[in-house]
Amino acid sequence: MNNRAFGTLGEKEALRYLTSKGYTILCSNFRVGRMGELDLIGKEGDTLCFIEVKSRSSTQFGTPAQAVSYSKQATITRLAQVYMQRYGYHDVPVRFDVVEVMMGREGQVQDIELIRNAF
Numbered sequence: 001m002n003n004r005a006f007g008t009l010g011e012k013e014a015l016r017y018l019t020s021k022g023y024t025i026l027c028s029n030f031r032v033g034r035m036g037e038l039d040l041i042g043k044e045g046d047t048l049c050f051i052e053v054k055s056r057s058s059t060q061f062g063t064p065a066q067a068v069s070y071s072k073q074a075t076i077t078r079l080a081q082v083y084m085q086r087y088g089y090h091d092v093p094v095r096f097d098v099v100e101v102m103m104g105r106e107g108q109v110q111d112i113e114l115i116r117n118a119f
Contacts, residue, residue, distance in 0.1 A: 001105060001106060001107055005107075006055055006057075006103070006105075006107065007053075007055055009055070009103070009107045010053055010054075010055025010101040010103060011028065011029075011039055011040070011053045011055075013055075013101050013103075013109050013112060014039075014040065014051070014053040014099040014101055014112065015028065015040060017099065017112045017114070018040070018042060018051065018099065018114070021044075021114065022044060023042040023043065023044050023049065024042055024043045024044075025040060025041070025042045026041045026042055026043060027040070027041040027083075028040050028041075030079065030083055032079055032082050035075070035078065035079060035082070036075045036076075036078075036079055037079070038050055038051075038052075038076060038079050038080065038083065039051055039052055039053040040053060040099075041083060044095075046092065046093060047092070047093045047094070047095050048084070048089055048092050048093065048094050048095070049094075049095050049096075049097050050076060050079075050080045050083075050094070050095070050096050050097070051096075051097045051098070051099055052068055052072070052076060052096070052097070052098050052099070052118075053098075053099045053101060054067050054068065054098060054099070054100055054101070055101040055102075055103060056100070056101070056102060056103075057102070057103060057104060057105050059102075063100060064098070064100035064101065064102070065098045065100050065115055065118060068098055068118065068119070073096070073119045076096060077096070080094065080096070095116060095117055096117070096118055096119050097114060097115060097116050097117070097118055098114075098115045098118040098119075099112065099113070099114050099115070100112065100113045100115065
């Protein structure tokens with residue numbers, strides 16, 4: 001399985017997992033030109049959540065969440081501001097979460113972990 005298909009499968013599994021945890025998913029793969037993309041946007045209660053999904057087959061180079069660099073965090077924050085402005089979200093609690101998806105190279109899910117308020 002190539003990396004893109006692996007990542008897409010991880011996002012689908014994360015979406016299913018978050019829904020089972022009570023999240024309402026508002027949008028997936030929100031893209032703003034060359035600025036970048038938000039993997040998932042959802043709500044948990046009254047909180048608007050911007051969710052980065054990281055899928056890995058091993059922790060040889062660190063945990064999936066460790067792959068969310070400061071640069072990536074800054075990009076996610078800017079994209080979240082665009083989303084909120086575009087869709088009129090004002091004065092709402094906001095949170096940035098990371099979902100770690102551990103899978104075998106053929107796509108079998110081994111573990112999923114949600115990190116609320118990751119950054």
